[in-house]
Structures are given as C-alpha cells and as structure tokens.
Amino acid sequence: MEEKNISTVYDPQSVEKKWYQFWEEQQLFHAEVEPDKKPFSIVIPPPNVTGQLHMGHALDNTLQDIQIRWRRMQGYNTLWMPGTDHAGIATQIKVEEMLAQDGLTRYDLGREEFIKKVWEWKHQYGNRITSQLKSLGASCDWQRERFTMDEGCSKAVREVFVSLYEQGLIYQGNRITNWCPRCNTALSDIEVEHEEKPGNLFHVRYQVEGSEEYVTVATTRPETILGDTGVAVHPEDVRYQHLIGKSLILPIVGRLLPIVGDEYVDPSFGTGAVKVTPAHDPNDFEMGLRHQLSEIMIMNPDGTMADNAGKYAGMDRYECRKALVADLKELGYLVKIDEHAHAVGHCQRCNTVIEPMVSKQWFVRMEPLAKPAIEAVTSGSIQFVPERFTKIYSNWLENIRDWCISRQIWWGHRIPAWYCGCGETIVSRQDITVCPKCGGAVEQDPDVLDTWFSSALWPFSTMGWPENTPELKQFYPTSVLVTGYDIIFFWVARMIMMGLAFKQDIPFKHVFIHGLVRDSQGRKMSKSLGNGIDPLEVIEKYGADTLRFMLITGNTPGNDMRFYWERVEASRNFANKLWNASRFVLMNLAGFDPGYQPAPEQYTLADQWILSRFTKTVSEVTRNLERFELGEAGRALYEFIWNEFCDWYIEMAKSRLYNKEDVASRATAQFVLWTVLQDTLKLLHPFMPYITEEIWQHLPHEGVSIMVSVWPAERKSLINAQAEQNMNAIMEAIKAIRNLRAEVNVPPGKKSEVLLKIATPELQAVFSENSQYLRSLAAAEPIVILSAQAEKPENAMTAVTNGVEIYLPLRGLIDVEKETARLNKEMDSLNKELARISGKLANPGFVAKAPADVIEKEQAKQREYEEKRVAITERLAYLASL
RNA sequence: GGGGUUAUAGCUCAGUUGGUUAGAGCGCUUCGUUGACAUCGAAGAGGUCUGCAGUUCGAGUCUGCCUAACCCCACCA
Numbered sequence: 001m002e003e004k005n006i007s008t009v010y011d012p013q014s015v016e017k018k019w020y021q022f023w024e025e026q027q028l029f030h031a032e033v034e035p036d037k038k039p040f041s042i043v044i045p046p047p048n049v050t051g052q053l054h055m056g057h058a059l060d061n062t063l064q065d066i067q068i069r070w071r072r073m074q075g076y077n078t079l080w081m082p083g084t085d086h087a088g089i090a091t092q093i094k095v096e097e098m099l100a101q102d103g104l105t106r107y108d109l110g111r112e113e114f115i116k117k118v119w120e121w122k123h124q125y126g127n128r129i130t131s132q133l134k135s136l137g138a139s140c141d142w143q144r145e146r147f148t149m150d151e152g153c154s155k156a157v158r159e160v161f162v163s164l165y166e167q168g169l170i171y172q173g174n175r176i177t178n179w180c181p182r183c184n185t186a187l188s189d190i191e192v193e194h195e196e197k198p199g200n201l202f203h204v205r206y207q208v209e210g211s212e213e214y215v216t217v218a219t220t221r222p223e224t225i226l227g228d229t230g231v232a233v234h235p236e237d238v239r240y241q242h243l244i245g246k247s248l249i250l251p252i253v254g255r256l257l258p259i260v261g262d263e264y265v266d267p268s269f270g271t272g273a274v275k276v277t278p279a280h281d282p283n284d285f286e287m288g289l290r291h292q293l294s295e296i297m298i299m300n301p302d303g304t305m306a307d308n309a310g311k312y313a314g315m316d317r318y319e320c321r322k323a324l325v326a327d328l329k330e331l332g333y334l335v336k337i338d339e340h341a342h343a344v345g346h347c348q349r350c351n352t353v354i355e356p357m358v359s360k361q362w363f364v365r366m367e368p369l370a371k372p373a374i375e376a377v378t379s380g381s382i383q384f385v386p387e388r389f390t391k392i393y394s395n396w397l398e399n400i401r402d403w404c405i406s407r408q409i410w411w412g413h414r415i416p417a418w419y420c421g422c423g424e425t426i427v428s429r430q431d432i433t434v435c436p437k438c439g440g441a442v443e444q445d446p447d448v449l450d451t452w453f454s455s456a457l458w459p460f461s462t463m464g465w466p467e468n469t470p471e472l473k474q475f476y477p478t479s480v481l482v483t484g485y486d487i488i489f490f491w492v493a494r495m496i497m498m499g500l501a502f503k504q505d506i507p508f509k510h511v512f513i514h515g516l517v518r519d520s521q522g523r524k525m526s527k528s529l530g531n532g533i534d535p536l537e538v539i540e541k542y543g544a545d546t547l548r549f550m551l552i553t554g555n556t557p558g559n560d561m562r563f564y565w566e567r568v569e570a571s572r573n574f575a576n577k578l579w580n581a582s583r584f585v586l587m588n589l590a591g592f593d594p595g596y597q598p599a600p601e602q603y604t605l606a607d608q609w610i611l612s613r614f615t616k617t618v619s620e621v622t623r624n625l626e627r628f629e630l631g632e633a634g635r636a637l638y639e640f641i642w643n644e645f646c647d648w649y650i651e652m653a654k655s656r657l658y659n660k661e662d663v664a665s666r667a668t669a670q671f672v673l674w675t676v677l678q679d680t681l682k683l684l685h686p687f688m689p690y691i692t693e694e695i696w697q698h699l700p701h702e703g704v705s706i707m708v709s710v711w712p713a714e715r716k717s718l719i720n721a722q723a724e725q726n727m728n729a730i731m732e733a734i735k736a737i738r739n740l741r742a743e744v745n746v747p748p749g750k751k752s753e754v755l756l757k758i759a760t761p762e763l764q765a766v767f768s769e770n771s772q773y774l775r776s777l778a779a780a781e782p783i784v785i786l787s788a789q790a791e792k793p794e795n796a797m798t799a800v801t802n803g804v805e806i807y808l809p810l811r812g813l814i815d816v817e818k819e820t821a822r823l824n825k826e827m828d829s830l831n832k833e834l835a836r837i838s839g840k841l842a843n844p845g846f847v848a849k850a851p852a853d854v855i856e857k858e859q860a861k862q863r864e865y866e867e868k869r870v871a872i873t874e875r876l877a878y879l880a881s882l
Numbered sequence: 883g884g885g886g887u888u889a890u891a892g893c894u895c896a897g898u899u900g901g902u903u904a905g906a907g908c909g910c911u912u913c914g915u916u917g918a919c920a921u922c923g924a925a926g927a928g929g930u931c932u933g934c935a936g937u938u939c940g941a942g943u944c945u946g947c948c949u950a951a952c953c954c955c956a957c958c959a
Contacts, residue, residue, distance in 0.1 A: 008919060194956085201959085218959060232959095266958060274959050283957045343956090356957090388886070392954075395885070399956085485954085515887095520894085522952085554895050554907075559887075560953090564894065566908050573907095573921045584918035627898080635896070635906075650918075658917080735925090742925040748914055833903055840901095845939030854901050854940090861903090 010579035012543025015694045020134055022693075028707050029080070029139045033470040037077035041475040042068060043459050044080065044140060045483050045491070046148060048087035049122050050094045053132035055517035055525060055551075055563060056484060058535040062548045063514060063630060064482045065138050069686035070625050071479075072139075073711040079475050081462050082133070082140035084126060086149040088412040088451040089183055089349045095121050095411075111410050111446075118411050122147075132536060137544045137689045139707070146462045148454040149413065156461035157413045157454050158429055160502060165427045169365045170405075172417070172425070176278075176285040177361055177404050178345060181303030181317075182352035185408040186361050188450060189401060190489050192354050194343040201340035202325060203271065204333050206231065206248040209256060215240070215248055216335050218270040220342055221280075222328070223321045225250070226309045227298040228257055230276040232287055235261030237272050251333040252324070253310065260291040279358045295358055301408075303355065317355070362406040362415060362447070369497040370397040376496060376506050384511045385628045386558040389488060396489050405450045412448030419443055456494035459507035466502075476503060480510040485558065488513070512628050515560035517551070522562055533563050545688035546572045552687065553634045574638055575691050578684070581646050582695040585673045588657045594700040598668040605730070605770055606652040607672045608723035613644050614676050615718040621683050622714065630687075637684050645676065648731065652773055674699065679712040726766045729802060730773055736799040737778035740808045743822065744797060744815075751781035755796065757805040759788050759867070767804070798823065798875045800868040820879050827872050830865055837862045 023029060042064050047057055064080065072078040095118050096106055106114040126147075133140065146153060164170040177186040202222045205214040217231060231248050233240035240259070247256040257276075264287060265274050278288025279295040288295060298309045305312045305320045312320045328334040345354035374397045376382045377390055384390045406415060418426045420435035420442045435442050454461070459478055463471040477499070483492060492511055499507035519525055525532040538547045550571040555561035603611070617640040624633035649672075656662070656669040678699055685692040685706050696706040703709050737754055746752050754774065758764045764785055767774075774780040795814055796807040837858055840846050847855060 009921065220959070264958090269958060271959095276959095281957080281959080283959075286957085342958090392886070396955075489955095556896080562894065564908085567894075569921075570907050573919095576921045577919065580919035580922085582918080587918070629898080631896075632898095639906085646918085647923090654917090738924060739926090742913070745913080748924075749916070829903075836903090840940075843939055846901095847939080849939050850901075857901080 006583060008580060008583070010543075010576045010691060012545065012575075012690060013540075016135070016137070016539075016544055016690045019690050019693045020137065023139065023705065023707060024142070026704055027143075028705055029141050030143050031077055031079040031141050031475075033474045034077050035470075035474060038075075039079070039474050039479070040068070040071035040076035041079040041081065041478040042480055042482065043462055043478055044082045045481075045487075046083045046085040046146075046455065046458060047129045047133075048090055049084045049126040049129070049147070050087055050091045051084075051129045053129060053136070053535050055533060055535055057129075057133070058136060058547060059514060059517055059551045059561075060482055060484065061133055061136055061138050062551050063512065065136070065548075065689070066552065066630055066686040067480065067482075067625070068139055069689060069707065070711065072707065073682065073685070073709060075710070077474065079144075079471075080138070080140045081144055081146070081475075081478075082130065082138075082142060083146035083148070083458075083462060084129060085451060085455060086122075086147065086412065088407060088409055088448060089185070091118060091122075092409050092411040093183070093349065106410065114410055135536065135539055135544060137548065139689070144462070148451070148458070148461075152464060153454055153457070153461045154413060156457045156465050157449065158416050159466045160457055160498065161413075161416055161449070161453075162427055162429050163502070164364060169368060170362060170427075171365065172360065172362050174358060174360050175363070175404075176280075176282050176356050176358050178354045179301065179357040179359065180347040180350065180352055180354055181301065182350045183347060183409070184301055186357075186359060186404055186406060187347065187354070188404045188452075191348045192345040193348050194345055196341055196343050198339065198341050199344070201270070201338040202328075203335035203338070204251065204275075204328055205335050206250060206257065206275075206333075208243060209247040209249055211246075213243075215243065215259070215273050216271045217273045217275040218338075219275055220340060221321070222325050223305070223309075223312075223317055224277040224280045224298070225275065225324065225328075226253060226305075226312065226320075227277045227279050227296045228253075228255070228275045229278060229288065229296055230257050230260055230291060230293040232260050232262040232265050232274045232276050232291075233272060234265040234267045235263065237265070237267045239267075240273060251331065252327060258291070258293070260287070260293075262287050262290065280356055282356050285356075285358065297358065299355060299357065301357070301359075303352075361404050362417075362445075364403040364405055366400045366402055366497075369501055370400045370493075372500045373397055373493060373497040376500060382496065382506050382509060382511060384513060386513065389485060389511070389513050389558065392485075393488055393493060397493060403450075405453050406445075406447040407450055408447055410448065412451060413454055415445040415447050415449060417445040419445065452490050452494060455491055456498040457502075459495055459499060460503050472503075477506050478508045480512050481508040482512045482514070484516065485513050486516070510628070513558050515555070515558055518560055518562050520562055520564050522560075525563075538568060542568055542572045543575065543690065545575055545691050549574065549634060549687055552630045553638070555631055557628055574642065575688060577642055577646060578688075578691065579695070581641070581650060582677060582681075582698075584650060585677050586698055589670055589674060589700075592667065592670040592674065592700075594674070596667050596671055598664070598671050602664055602668045603672075604656075604665075604668070605723055605726055605766070606649060606773070607668060608720045609727035610645065610649040610672060610676055611718045612720040612724055613640065614679065615715055618679070618683065618712045619714050622711075625686075634687050637680070637687070641680060641684070645680065649673075649676070651777055655772055655776055681706060682709055682712055685709075726763075726770075729763065729766065729804065730770050732801040733767070733804055733806060734774060734778045736801050736806050737774065737780055737808065740797045740799055740806070741779070744808075744810065746779075748779070751779050753782055753784070753809055754778070754780035755784045755786055755793050755807040755809065757786040757788065757790060757792065757807070759803045763803050792874070792878070794878070798872070800871045802864050803867070805871050816879050816882050820876060823872050823876055823879070827869070827876070830869055830872070834862065834865050834869065837865070 068078055068080045178192045180187055199220055201218050201220055203216050203218050205216045207214050228250055243259045244261045246259050248259060250257055276284045276287050276293055278285045278293050279297045296308055298306050300306045303317050305315045307313050347354055374394050377393060416428055418432055420438060420440050422435060422438040422440055424435050424437045426432060432442060460476055463469055463476055465472060495507045519531040523531060535547060546568060550568050617636055620636040621633045653669045653673055656665045681692040681696050693706050756767055758767060768785055771783045774783055793807045793809055796809040799806040841858055
C-alpha cells in the first residue's frame with residue numbers, strides 16, 4: 001500500500017489475482033507429509049467436472065477454506081485435497097446435448113468414440129470449476145488434484161468392487177428397479193425424487209372366470225393392466241375370501257389371473273382388491289415372488305409399449321394409457337375415475353417420470369456395511385455438526401435397502417465383470433480377454449457404476465489407496481468433512497461405510513453440515529426459475545472476500561440462508577472500513593521502529609483497553625472456530641474492528657499521533673496500532689484472505705505471507721478488567737455528552753463547557769487523566785471536574801452515567817418543560833428497572849439460590865440506579881423550582 | 883404415515899453450558915465535507931422474543947402442547 005495517492009476505496013480487482021498467484025508460486029497451499037507435525041486435512045466434495053461454481057459451492061468451499069487457513073496458521077500440517085467428479089449421467093447428458101446439435105446420438109459414435117469425446121470435453125471444460133474455486137480464494141493443494149476417473153481412483157474402485165464381490169456383498173440379480181426412460185438406465189432409490197401430484201385412480205372391473213361376478217380393482221397407472229398376472233385380496237377379507245384360488249379374466253387381453261390372498265393388501269383402501277403387475281411395480285414384484293406369478297414386461301426401456309402389450313405395442317406409455325382407458329370404457333370395464341393425489345417418482349437428473357421395471361442389475365448388500373456406520377456415529381467417533389443430523393443419518397441407515405450400482409450408460413467406471421458363452425461370470429481386478437474356465441472369448445459387462453460408488457471412496461482413493469501411502473498414514477482419517485445436508489445419504493453415509501470397510505477406520509471425525517443458499521424470497525436457486533446468482537458476478541463486482549464474509553455471517557450451521565445484495569454491500573462496506581483503518585495506520589506509521597517495545601507504564605488507558613479487548617477477541621474467534629460457529633467468529637471480528645478499533649481506539653490515538661513533541665507517547669500509540677492491526681488481520685485472514693494479505697504486506701513484519709504467519713496467541717496477561725471498566729466510564733460519558741448536545745442542537749463543531757460531578761476520587765482521577773478524550777470526541781471544553789460534595793450547577797442539561805453526573809451549562813435559559821419531560825422519561829425507565837431489581841432481591845428464593853456473583857451484580861446495579869435516581873430527582877426538583 | 887427445521891425490530895438474521903436495560907445489518911428520523919473512511923460519522927425511533935401451560939429463585943434460552951410456514955423420509959394399489 002503506497003502511503004500517498006492511495007484510493008480511499010478498496011479495489012479487490014487489483015489485488016486478488018496478484019495474491020492468489022503469489023500464494024501458488026510460493027507453494028503455500030502444498031502439504032508435504034511430515035510425520036512429526038500434527039495433521040489437519042479435508043477432502044473437497046468433488047464438484048462435477050461439468051459444473052459451474054454456484055452459491056452452494058461458494059459457501060461450502062468458503063467454510064472449508066476458513067478452517068484450512070486457520071489450522072495452517074495454527075501450525076498444523078494442513079492438507080486440502082481438491083478434485084472433481086466425473087458425474088456419470090450429468091456429464092453424459094451434457095456431451096449428448098452437444099452431439100445433438102450436430103444431429104448425432106451417442107449410438108452414432110459408438111461407445112469408444114463417445115467416451116473419447118467425453119474425455120475431450122473434460123480436458124476442454126473440466127478446469128472451469130477449479131479455476132472458479134481459485135478465484136474464491138480456496139487454498140487447495142492443487143498439486144494433488146484428483147479426478148474420480150483418474151488412474152488411482154479407478155484402481156481403488158476396481159479393488160473395492162472385486163473385494164465386495166468376493167465377500168458376497170455385491171451381487172447381480174433380476175430385480176425391480178427405478179428406470180428412467182429418458183436416461184435409459186436404472187437408478188438407485190435415492191436418485192428418484194417423489195413429488196405429490198394430482199392424478200387419477202381408475203377403477204376397472206375384472207370378471208370372475210365362469211361366473212357373472214366381477215371384482216373391481218383400482219390403479220393409478222392403467223397401462224400396467226396389460227402386465228397383470230394376478231389379483232390380490234386380504235386373506236381375511238370376507239368380501240373376497242370365497243374367490244381366493246379362482247381366476248379373473250383380464251379385460252381386453254383375456255389372460256386368466258389367479259386370485260391370491262396376501263397380507264400386504266389393505267382391505268380398507270380402494271376396493272380391497274389389488275391388481276398385481278410383478279414386472280412393473282415393486283410391491284407387486286414381491287407379491288409375485290410370494291405367489292409364483294409370472295412377470296410380463298409390457299414396456300420397453302425407452303418408455304414405449306413392448307410387443308407384449310399387443311395392439312398397444314409401440315405407443316408411448318401415456319398414449320397407451322389414454323387409448324386403453326378409452327377401450328375399457330367402451331367395453332364397459334371402466335367403473336369410475338376418481339381424483340387421487342399421489343407421489344410420482346422423477347429422475348433426479350432429467351425430471352422424467354420413473355418406471356419401476358424388472359431388469360438385471362448389480363447391487364451392494366447394504367446391511368452389513370450399514371451396521372458399523374451407524375455405530376461410528378452413535379458412539380461419537382464421528383460427530384455431526386449440528387448434532388441433529390445424526391438422527392437423520394442413522395434413521396436412513398437403519399432402514400437401508402440394497403444399492404443398485406449398475407447404470408446403463410457409457411461414461412463411468414465400467415463394471416469389472418466378464419461373461420463367457422460357457423455361462424461363466426468372472427469378476428476380476430485385471431482386465432481379461434479369455435475365460436479362465438473354458439478358454440473362450442469373454443465380453444465385459446457393458447454397464448458402468450453409479451458415480452457415487454467412486455465418490456464413496458474419495459477420502460482414501462485420493463490418498464493413494466489401495467497402496468499404504470505416507471499420505472494415508474498422515475492424513476487419514478481426515479479432520480472434517482464439509483457439505484450440504486442434501487447429500488448426507490448420497491455421499492456422507494457411503495463414505496463412512498466404505499471407509500470402515502476398507503480402511504477399518506472412519507473417513508473423518510466431524511461432518512460439518514450447512515444449508516442451502518436461497519434467493520431473497522427463500523426459493524431454491526435454480527436454472528429453470530432463473531433466480532440463481534452467479535458467485536463469479538459477485539466476486540467481479542465486490543471481490544471474493546466480500547462474498548465469503550457475506551456467506552458465513554448471518555447464517556448458522558445446518559440452516560438455509562437467503563441471498564441479499566444488501567448483505568453483500570454490508571460486507572463490502574466492512575472490507576472498505578478495514579481498508580481505510582489500515583490506511584490510517586500506515587499513514588501514521590512514519591518514523592516508527594517495529595523493534596520498539598513500550599515500557600508498561602507508557603500504555604495509556606486506551607492502549608490497555610484495546611489490548612484487553614483484542615485479547616478477548618482472539619479467544620472468542622478461536623473458540624468459535626473450534627465449535628464450527630464460523631459466523632459468530634466473523635461477527636466478533638466485525639464488531640471488534642468496527643466498533644472498538646475504528647470507532648474508539650483510532651479516534652483516541654489521533655491526538656497522540658499528531659503530537660510529534662511527545663515522542664514516547666506517539667511511538668507507543670504507533671506500536672499499539674501496528675500490533676493490534678497486524679494481529680487482527682491474522683484473525684480475519686481465514687475469512688477475508690485477499691484484503692488481509694494486501695494490507696499485511698504493507699506493514700512492517702517478518703515472513704512471506706500472512707497465510708503462513710502464526711495465529712495470535714491468547715495473551716491472558718493483557719486482559720485488564722479495570723482498564724475496561726474505566727474506559728467504559730469514559731465512553732459512556734462521551735456518549736452522554738453527545739446526546740445532550742444533540743438534544744439541544746449544539747452545532748457539531750462548537751465547543752461547550754461540561755461539568756462532571758464524580759462520586760469517587762479514583763474515578764475523578766480517571767477522568768482528569770483522560771479528559772482529552774472528552775475534549776476531542778465530545779467537543780467538551782472546558783471540562784470542570786467537581787467533587788461529590790460540590791454544588792450542582794444551575795441552568796444546565798443533565799445526564800447521569802455510572803458514578804458520574806454530567807452537566808451541560810447553557811448560556812441562555814434551558815427549556816424547562818422539554819428538559820423536565822426528558823428527565824421524567826429517563827426516570828420512568830429507571831424506576832421500572834429498579835422495581836425489577838428490588839423485586840428480585842426481595843425474593844428470598846433468589847437470594848438463597850442464585851450464585852453470589854449474580855446477586856452481587858444485581859446489588860451493584862441497584863446501587864448505581866439508586867444514585868442515578870437521586871441525581872435525577874434532585875434535578876427535577878430544581879427544574880420545578882424555576 | 884413417520885421425522886425434522888423455523889417462528890426475536892418494517893425486512894434479513896445473531897443471541898449454545900438459563901441471570902445484559904434482548905443485539906446487528908438494511909430501511910426509517912434528525913444532524914454532520916474538522917488531516918482513514920459519505921462504501922463514512924454522531925444522535926435517535928422501533929421488539930409483551932408466535933400463543934398457552936410447565937420446570938426454576940430466575941426462561942428469548944429448558945419441557946409439553948397449540949398454531950403457522952418450510953423441508954426430509956416412506957412400496958398404500
């Protein structure tokens with residue numbers, strides 16, 4: 001910072017790039033394994049390679065960077081492992097969209113060519129998100145950057161898959177799964193989003209074979225009638241009991257459907273009779289198994305009707321629904337159509353309505369993995385912050401179902417299973433070409449793994465597992481995982497399961513959960529609403545520091561927050577305030593010797609006060625960082641910097657700085673300004689890395705960067721309760737004088753006489769020694785200090801603070817009416833307070849049970865207020881006598 | 883059907899081992915270009931902390947219930 005011609009407005013544009021580059025060049029982000037040092041490590045939640053930085057990333061990574069920078073300054077060997085996720089379906093969709101512009105599909109290219117295209121795409125655009133993270137200020141160890149499909153991660157994936165298979169925890173089976181007709185792939189249960197939508201309940205009657213009797217069933221998806229292979233009723237339902245064992249004739253199709261009794265059926269819902277379509281409904285699938293009903297697939301993977309659908313074959317599923325209902329109606333089978341709201345599953349990626357379908361897929365048996373994962377959290381080895389997420393997590397794991405991990409897409413980790421014509425299936429760590437059993441040619445399973453399979457291994461795959469690397473030794477388990485509550489199931493739970501299964505240890509000690517950043521109306525930011533705010537736009541206009549500070553203040557762990565430009569501006573103003581305070585210090589550091597150490601007696605009251613306040617701020621910031629209350633830590637810094645350092649200390653230091661005669665006093669003021677500013681910058685650095693570096697670099701100091709300076713220690717010896725109390729008395733008096741002056745419209749520049757009637761000699765001394773502050777900050781001139789016994793001045797405005805009566809004499813007559821009203825108002829609130837306190841002190845229970853210091857505090861307050869009341873009462877009497 | 887979160891000043895939010903005259907930012911009112919800052923300074927107005935009950939000497943803070951909003955989970959056709 002140049003001392004001259006420096007802008008009064010902080011310009012982030014001109015400094016941010018410079019310092020990020022500097023940090024990278026100095027390799028300050030890089031962590032080497034140093035077994036003797038205490039580790040602190042975080043693995044980044046890998047953003048999708050296709051991704052663009054959004055507010056959620058900005059928040060998530062700010063929270064991580066704050067902890068990383070703080071721990072680094074505390075001397076930990078600090079690793080922030082960065083990387084990106086290959087994001088199977090999302091990326092594939094992106095590249096397919098690109099192909100579609102040329103009128104091509106992935107099938108036109110073929111698998112190999114397509115994958116090549118995706119890699120090309122990755123190389124071209126995959127760095128976008130990481131460069132955006134850099135502009136946020138993220139101090140990741142970029143030399144270690146990983147990708148879920150790089151060689152090492154792929155090796156880990158292969159090892160885990162084969163190992164789980166060998167343990168019998170991965171199996172292949174024909175099961176009913178969620179199928180997305182648009183993505184043309186199976187999905188896991190949690191990739192399906194349920195949305196309650198108004199729909200219809202169609203009642204259709206089926207004739208009993210060889211009888212005129214009918215049974216009416218209800219369905220929300222009439223097209224599945226074509227796949228019915230049975231009808232179920234409750235075994236004890238007297239309405240239908242006699243029919244169990246008989247058959248119904250399926251309308252239009254004519255197929256005979258056995259009537260079975262099954263406890264699953266709720267007799268009180270609908271008609272009490274349920275059509276069973278084992279191939280297209282998960283419950284029906286189970287019932288089908290119990291009663292050996294056949295599975296008839298009537299739909300194709302793309303959502304059109306299959307050949308089994310007879311005359312409806314080839315129709316789209318909804319077209320078929322319409323046509324079939326029309327036919328049923330015409331033929332007299334349709335009984336009625338009710339309105340019926342029900343939850344419809346949608347594909348998380350493309351929002352297409354999911355079809356439950358039977359297909360051959362790979363699954364992970366979850367129960368054996370889930371048990372230890374629950375234990376790790378309930379035992380406290382892993383702690384969620386906030387704690388309430390523990391319950392959400394455990395509930396999910398307790399009811400977990402097997403995880404469908406195969407996807408019928410091309411971009412991802414290909415399943416390491418090979419099939420031979422001889423019927424052999426080989427799951428192998430190495431790629432194979434021939435069958436070990438018959439020597440015949442084998443073909444690899446065409447499917448790839450769910451993206452979250454590789455993400456689950458991220459904490460150890462990025463550190464070189466399955467090798468036993470020094471990185472794993474030092475940095476695993478990681479210290480904390482920072483993420484949003486929306487991916488606890490997708491990612492957090494699975495990492496814990498895999499960590500315990502393959503590293504025999506938890507992947508992280510804390511899970512720090514944050515909420516969503518919403519728009520100013522509380523809506524989710526989304527592309528379709530167009531209400532998203534681009535963090536890069538904020539960074540461009542206001543700087544990364546401002547964005548970071550805005551994101552972490554005014555929001556508490558685990559809760560959502562709203563984005564307001566007004567709040568961005570408030571943060572910007574704070575940065576600017578700091579900038580100008582620093583400019584002031586630098587402008588007044590001329591001639592200062594950083595080696596200067598003031599003798600203790602040279603410290604003024606203001607010096608002692610600010611050093612004491614600063615020390616408490618160190619404790620507060622550190623304590624809150626430890627508790628993951630980053631917002632509270634930020635707030636403490638904001639208040640210290642603005643309300644104490646700027647509003648008071650700098651103002652009080654001015655007279656000493658401008659007086660070049662008193663060399664020692666000036667040097668002491670410089671020393672205190674310098675040391676407090678420098679250490680405050682350190683405390684603020686994790687939150688606002690750029691501006692603090694920029695300012696720090698202009699201050700005299702040792703070391704290359706504030707980034708690797710030492711976190712301020714809590715120097716308890718600097719805490720000075722007496723100085724704080726005395727300083728408070730001075731500040732109270734200043735505020736009271738300003739108030740009186742404002743009350744009677746004394747022009748700001750005009751000096752006015754002030755008389756202070758002070759109760760004790762000690763306090764009298766404090767005020768006479770520090771009267772210059774009243775002069776400079778309250779324009780009090782002259783100041784007359786009166787003893788407790790002195791006569792009260794006449795014709796003056798009155799205020800009473802703790803132990804001090806303040807009189808502002810007026811040249812003309814005071815406005816008796818106005819002044820009386822003002823003092824009466826003051827008296828009212830005083831009386832109310834006193835009533836409350838004396839009520840409390842008169843309460844035997846309070847005196848008997850409250851802790852001594854609380855009682856003392858109340859008593860002191862009572863004395864203080866009583867004194868005030870006496871002074872004001874006297875004043876009111878005087879006013880009345882006029 | 884289960885589970886959770888939130889309810890504090892006009893707006894957005896802090897307030898974490900129960901004891902302050904309940905705070906901040908923005909907005910509002912009145913002043914203010916004195917050598918850091920108008921992205922600023924000074925003074926001020928504004929709250930029965932959703933409601934009810936309980937525990938306690940003492941509740942914004944703990945417990946229960948009510949109301950309202952939001953969210954997650956769940957295979958009722």
